[in-house]
Amino acid sequence: MRLNATMRAALAAATEDRIVFDLAGIEEQYEALLRELPGVSVRFAMKACPVDAVLARLADKGSGFDAASPREIEQALATGVPADRIHYGNTIKSDRNIAAAYRLGIRDFATDSLEDVAATAGHAPGSRVFCRLATTGDGALWGLSRKFGCSGADAVRVMESARSAGLVPSGLSVHVGSQQMTSEAWQDTFERLADVIVDLDRRGIVLDHVNLGGGLPALGYLDNRGRPLVPPVDKIFAVIRDGMQHLAAVSASPPTFLVEPGRHLVADHGAIRAHVARLSSREQNDGEREHWLYLSCGKFNGLYEMDQLQYRLLFPTHDGEDGVPAVVAGPTCDSDDAYAHEHNRVLVPRAVASGDPVWILSCGAYATGYMTQGFNGFDPLPATWTDGQ
Structure with a gap:
């Protein structure tokens, strides 16, 4: 982390403990991300920094939000963003939470199981669902490899079930693991996505978007032995750009792409x-x-x-x-x-x-x-x- 003069002054002026955020730096990081991934829509992962001033600044720049609960949805709506720039990205949802999100205007829901599809159809009829694929989490500080996501074969079953239940099977999502330190994890993930997209195309399910999730790393950390963590960010972005081109080529209709950065924008x-x-x-x-x-x-x-x-x-x-x-x-x-x-x-x-x-x-x-x-x-x-x- 590079402390600019304004941040140094704010920290020096503080006489009591506090956390200080550099809104201008967050804005610059957001703009840099869009330059690396042109055409990609951002849905900021609110869990990374649920601070109203940060959310408002990102909303002003055009970001939407990845929310994991009705309370986060309410906080996102308070920034002034429309409901169609907010999705319910948590695959773990009670019937009550699905219904509450639907009342708040949310129509995009993550899923990864037949049970969740049935609940969504019952409490958010006609909504769009995107199925989360499981990844290995290899190479990340936090792998996220078992609690969320399903296999490619299961994803096909989930999306067919969504279509039968009157939902719109609209997309796929992934998460390569938080603070992902390798580009290989992204390569493997794009291969998994391509296989499922092709299989769904054959079954008449043409996706309109792919959500690439989070995992983009921060640069200022040390490892737990005090050595700098140096993620290959240039290579990671190159792999993502190539992967998006590949998915567009294998899809019956080229999808739009979303990304859910959290720590990459604010850490x-x-x-x-x-x-x-x-x-x-x-x-x-x-x-x-x-x-x-x-x-x-x-x-x-x-x-x-x-x-x-x-x-x-x-x-x-x-x-x-x-x-x-x-x-x-x-x-x-x-x-x-x-x-x-x-x-x-x-x-x-x-x-x-x-x-x-x-x-x-x-x-x-x-x-x-x-x-x-x-x-x-x-x-x-x-x-x-x-x-x-």
């Missing part, structure tokens, strides 16, 4: 202003002495994803000072609340004191949505934003 444009609780030194049972840096922000109030990755830390009042290797952890009485674990250390300025500010970078994705109502009495972070270069 590197959000940062947390936290503070030091304590830098301490303790001898362990094996005789090793360890330094531990305890922060005011941890797994349960902003850094939920720290089991799989690390975030870059800046100590603005101790820049350039000598450091000591330390395990970094959050403030709660939970042993999982550790940012850098026993196999890894972060270089921390020796002179940090309780209350000193710490800036935690690339926190724009999932930080707000995953926060509890106050685990162990530590409050969730309030969100603010800046809008400059």
Whole structure:
């Protein structure tokens, strides 16, 4: 994450813990995505950053939304986008939730089972459905490989059932896994999509769209040993462009394409202003002495994803000072609340004191949505934003 002058000023001005979003940076990232994938329609994955100011900015740029519940649908509609730019992308829906979404004007529903098709036909008659194909999730930090999606053969059965039930079998969707680090995952996914499209064409079901889902990576993370994560984004985009051309060629009628970015748009444009609780030194049972840096922000109030990755830390009042290797952890009485674990250390300025500010970078994705109502009495972070270069 590159901190521009406006973000630096906003973080420096904060006297209490908070997460700050760079709306201009999110807008630039959105525009860059459209340049990489021209003609593709964006449905922002709301779960990645359910912050009204962020959603409003994306809506103003032309984005629609991928919503997973009636409450998210209501939040998306509040931005002013029409209902036809919102789809219910969650394959897991109760009868009550399907009916509520339908009352709100939603007519595009994800599905992956015959049971869900029957429920959708009963509570959202005449709606359009798109079937989610399962992927392996290989190469992603979070694979998403079993809870969602079905096989290609099952997808054909699902779409035929939708047609028989009076629904419109309109598309297919996929998700290659969150923070996907390979281009090969996309190649495999396009092959799966092509096989199903051809099979459906033979059965008289011509799809009007393909939803490529999420998985596009952020660039500012470290792995859980403190090394930079370097996804091959240029190759990933090239594979996606080639894959879309291939699907258009094998389809009876070339489909339109949607994409559901979440962290790719927001992760590197959000940062947390936290503070030091304590830098301490303790001898362990094996005789090793360890330094531990305890922060005011941890797994349960902003850094939920720290089991799989690390975030870059800046100590603005101790820049350039000598450091000591330390395990970094959050403030709660939970042993999982550790940012850098026993196999890894972060270089921390020796002179940090309780209350000193710490800036935690690339926190724009999932930080707000995953926060509890106050685990162990530590409050969730309030969100603010800046809008400059």
